[in-house]
Amino acid sequence: AVLEGREAVIIERFSAPHALGLVSQVGGRLPLHCSGVGKVLLAHGGPELIDKVLSGGLRRYTPQTVVDPAELRAQLAACRRTGTAVVCGELTEGADSVATRIVNGQGHVVAAMSVVLRTGSVTHQAALPSLVAGGLGISRLLGRRPGTRLREGRPLQ
Secondary structure, rough: OOOOOOOEEEEEEOOOOOOOOOOOOOOOOOOOOOOHHHHHHHHHOOHHHHHHHHOOOOOOOOOOOOOOOOHHHHHHHHHHHHHHHEOOOOOOOOEEEEEEEOOOOOOOEEEEEEEEEEEOOHHHHHHHHHHHHHHHHHHOOOOOOOOOOOOOOOOOO
């Protein structure tokens, strides 16, 4: 997914044969505050974007949706440190998302990728290594090299 305005836009989607029946599709949009890819993109979108999203009122999609700005800011800070986000039933009950960043050669987070899991089916820690490896591989294809410093905000167009 990539950032567009205050939403994450899905640019590719793959599903296992018995995957959750989610309504996401290529071109679909996800909220930044309660989707895995959304939290990754928001965390790296810079303080101005974070302030805009948090001040705009956070919609509660499920009882698990984080709508407290202070709690969400803490989650975003953790995401910036680790490069990953875990969302547990915040957008769709029974569906968890584990997400990671994709970084270009200049150090900008330009996209995010995630795995959506049925709640309780797999531990989040079990899904992370393959997901992070995939994100690093795509980042390398985009020119990121070890030691490239992460840059805050959106890349210049």
